[in-house]
Amino acid sequence: MKPLSRRSFLKSTAVLVAGTMAAGKVFGANDRIGICTIGFNGQGGSHIKDILGKANEAEIVALCDVDKRVLDRMVSAVGSKQGKAPKAYEDFREAVQDPNVHAITIATPNHTHTLITVVACKAGKDVYVEKPLSHNIWEGTQLVEAAKKYNRIVQHGTQSRSDNTLIRDMGLIHKGFIGKVMHSRGYVYKNGNRFAIGHGEPGTPPDYLNWTLWQGTSPDHPFMKNKDRKDKPGLYVHYDWHWFWEYGNGEIGNQGVHEMDIACWGHNRGLPIKVYSTGGRYAWDDDGQTPNTQATSFTYEDGSMVTFEVRNLGSFQEADGGDCGNSFFGTDGYYVRRKGFFDYKNKPIPVNDPLPEDLDKWDRFFRAVRSRKEEDLPVTPYDAHISCVHCHLGNIAYRVGRSLEFDPKTLTFKDEEANKLVKRQQYREGFEPVA
Ligand SMILES: NC(=O)c1ccc[n+]([C@@H]2O[C@H](COP(=O)([O-])OP(=O)(O)OC[C@H]3O[C@@H](n4cnc5c(N)ncnc54)[C@H](O)[C@@H]3O)[C@@H](O)[C@H]2O)c1
Secondary structure (H helix, E strand, O other), rough: OOOOHHHHHHHHHHHHHHHHHHHHOOOOOOOOOOEEEEEOOOHHHHHHHHHHHHOOEEEEEEEEEEEEHHHHHHHHHHHHHOEEEOOOOOOOHHOOOOOOOOOOOOOOOOHHHHHHHHHHHOOOEEEEEEOOOOHHHHHHHHHHHHHHHHOOOOOOHHHHOHHHHHHHHHHHHHOOOOEEEEEEEEEEEOOOOOOOOOEEEEEEOOOOOOOHHHHHOOOOOEEEOOOOOOOOOOOOOOOOHHHOOOOOOOOOOOOOHHHHHHHHHHHHHHOEEEEEEEEOOOOOOOOOOOOOOEEEEOOOOOOOEEEEEOOOOOOOOOOOOOOOOEEEOOOEEEEEEEOOEEOOOOOOOOOOOOOOOOHHHHHHHHHHHHOOOOOOOOOHHHHHHHHHHHHHHHHHHHHOOOOOEEEEOOOOEEHHHHHHHHHOOOOOOOOOOOO
């Protein structure tokens, strides 16, 4: 199927906006939510698997992917599991218009998250969007606005927000359990599937991939073959787009956005007024652009700070057995994720508060879709946006190579080169995600 022309896209957008008026389905207790998952080479496959396991709540009524091999395989797998094949779409703009779809889940590359969310909101659909919800700062503002303007439920894919231990512990931190938090720290040193990705050369996209729709918001660029990895369709496709600024946000905006979200959640100061970031893509010989080692610091109006570290080459076990983590340092003690609260003599501080309700991310999403209440979401679109902005700020400071002063009200810097990175300089015509 060919991508829609600008004229037919605008026409379909008008239909979508009109559709908003009609999209007021009130779910009865026995009604199942009709889901369309968009993009499922990797994480979208987990969405589908999880949702198939909640058949009382929801049904996969449609699937959309621009890779026909990925699409055909999943349509057939879901059809066998559900006893009814979902409708198959290549183009998300058509998928969101399907009247059987009430909500969509998005697990495409980062540069199309906001676009698909905004188009879906306009079509009157609720959205579960993978992290980060935006590819740049401006896009995040459009996503927040779209959720509000079209009265849609939009949940961000940082699942730690649904973790009941973290919900309790972040609440305690907010109440002053370790005094006033002055330093919040996030760290990622995942290196299991992080390595040199190879070198590219211009080539023809495979006939099973719609390269125009894959590029989405990005203007046309040549499809790049991978000279060193014949097992991959190309240099960017699939997954390795994370390491190119045009499509991804590097590790700080990949695994990092999970820990950044927790760092911002506990620190709870909104946006910073200063950011500095340094590092490099060390040891690897490849075409990837984003750093595999990056240290970033944020300073807030009240002088408090967040620091964030990425080390894809590995590290010692500083995250209590994991390969990513968070710690918070207050005036009276500190908190380490997975370990708990301590005073400054390193003595554990007992917690007597009970754990809140244990619900996973899908339970929370479905509950909010039914109730129409933003309070039922584990994180509001705005708070999720704030966390994503931190990742973007870190990358902007890294890319310009100097310390930056940032105005949280206008979302601009005093630095003109940095301001050029607040929004993509050029969007594909008809694919600009304006709420
Ligand atoms: N929450 C988590 O723990 C978690 C874990 C892994 C990945 N993710 C997120 O999920 C997203 C996807 O990651 P992945 O590793 O699965 O990437 P991937 O590149 O392996 O898969 C992306 C899929 O989207 C499809 N796609 C691309 N553009 C599309 C479009 N315009 N319309 C429809 N389909 C399109 C591709 O063909 C592919 O099948 C990323 O944003 C990533 O950050 C989240």
